[in-house]
Amino acid sequence: SYRLIALESYFLKALTMLIHWRMIYDWAGARGLIPDWQNGFRPGYRTNNNPLILQCLRDWAKAHGHDLYIAAVDTSNAFPSMDQPTLWLKLFRLGMGAAIFD
Incomplete structure (x- = not known):
C-alpha cells in the first residue's frame, strides 16, 4: 500500500x-x-558567513596589493568512497558510545 x-x-x-x-x-x-568555520546546518550559525569572510579577505588583499590564493575542495562524493569500518573505529576511539552504534 x-x-x-x-x-x-x-x-x-x-x-x-x-x-x-x-x-x-x-x-x-x-x-x-x-570547528567554528563549519557553520552549515547548525543552530545559531548562518551559511552566508563564509562567503562574506572570503569577500572581505579578497577586498583586503586587493587593497594592500597582496596575492590571495583560494582552494575549493569538492567533497560531494567523499563519503561513498570512505572506508566505513575505519570511520566507525575512529568515532569509537573518540568516545562515541554504544548507544549510537546499536
Missing part, C-alpha cells in the same frame, strides 16, 4: 533527524569536534 511506504519514509526521516541531532549537537559539540 502506498500509505505504508509514505509512513516508512516519515519514520526513517524522524529517526535520521534524531541521530543527527544526538551525534552532532550533543556528542560532537560537547567535545569541541566541530
